[in-house]
Amino acid sequence: MKIYQEETDKYAIWRGVVTEGFKKWLKGEKVYTRAKERISLYVADEVKTDWQNFINVNKPAFPTFSELIRQSVNAFIEDSSRVSNELSKLNPTTISNISHALKEPLTSIKGYSQLLLESDEYRGKLSNHIEETIKNIFDQSNLLENIIKNFLDNIQPNVSPYDILLIEDDLPTIRLITSYFENKDYICKGVVSGTKGLEELKRTIPKVILLDIILPDISGYDICQTIKTDNSFKKIPVFFLTAISESEVKKNFRTSLANGYILKPFNFSDFDVIFEILNGKAN
Structure with missing residues (x-):
């Protein structure tokens, strides 16, 4: 029992009850130390069903939800790094032109939608459906603006050494x-x-x-x-x-x-x- 507690930094007995971790350890099973933490997340039933169907088809590679999530996150991080590396090879002028081409029309879309929502001329005169649509356009414009800033504006072009x-x-x-x-x-x-x-x-x-x-x-x-x-x-x-x-x-x-x-x-x-x-x- 003392060896278990020294190796895992976990209690073998907690409040008078033998812990499940100690029982697994006695059987020779792997016991996760406190260096690992449980992460919980909530998803819709449809999403859970889609994930379960994928696991059923790909059982050997993804035996559990946890393994599916771990590999998915790792794949996303690797893909993001690869895309960033590829974009960093672009000429800085090209990156600037792309950013400009996206921001220019977005400025008008965001500006006019905000004007319609806040102008005294149109306040109370728009139907609920139209007002909600304009609000959605404005919100999506803000979302797209943040994506452009966080993605394109943070690309660091490959730097040539100089003296x-x-x-x-x-x-x-x-x-x-x-x-x-x-x-x-x-x-x-x-x-x-x-x-x-x-x-x-x-x-x-x-x-x-x-x-x-x-x-x-x-x-x-x-x-x-x-x-x-x-x-x-x-x-x-x-x-x-x-x-x-x-x-x-x-x-x-x-x-x-x-x-x-x-x-x-x-x-x-x-x-x-x-x-x-x-x-x-x-x-």
């Missing part, structure tokens, strides 16, 4: 620097805000980060501190690329935890320190 992450809100500067590094056989990825830069880090770890200080959403100083205090990113060299005065940069440089800075307007020779890092020659 440098450039967080810079000036597009001509992004084009100039990415072209320069491409001519040197390095890949530079440019994003136009601090938020996008931090999101990009969750997908790909670059060899070095070039960071503007004045950005439309988050200060470059704050972004640098965020990166340098995160165990996943703190080893990435971060260099400010900025047009503010050098005295201002020096005043905040230590607390920002940055590795260095390059002032605008820059000479391409200023990027020699970046090439040393890319080539593994930096101290």
Whole structure:
């Protein structure tokens, strides 16, 4: 009895009665530990009948309702992952176009149905049947909207690796620097805000980060501190690329935890320190 309780973390006797689990254990039958939990669900009689008919036809593979549910859930998870992986191979522009094509007509359908339901002009003038139909259209529109958001909007396209992450809100500067590094056989990825830069880090770890200080959403100083205090990113060299005065940069440089800075307007020779890092020659 003591061995049973140590192995299963279950009582052999509960309130003066020998437990069924202990009886099964004595017979050599499998006893589930508390690592497994029972999950109950309610279904309509028609659904239960359909499931039972399926089990009767496929008895060897699905001997019980529990086995049918377990395998069904596992198959659904595998299928969802496979579909997500396939969609992730699509061009980001294609995904965006699909999302746009679905959302545009949905916006009109949802908007007009809401307008009919809430407008004083039509209140009390619609028959119950028509009003219920419009409510159903509105509810289904919300449902479809959530499906689009949860499915298409969360697809992460396959990300190609790159060497440098450039967080810079000036597009001509992004084009100039990415072209320069491409001519040197390095890949530079440019994003136009601090938020996008931090999101990009969750997908790909670059060899070095070039960071503007004045950005439309988050200060470059704050972004640098965020990166340098995160165990996943703190080893990435971060260099400010900025047009503010050098005295201002020096005043905040230590607390920002940055590795260095390059002032605008820059000479391409200023990027020699970046090439040393890319080539593994930096101290």
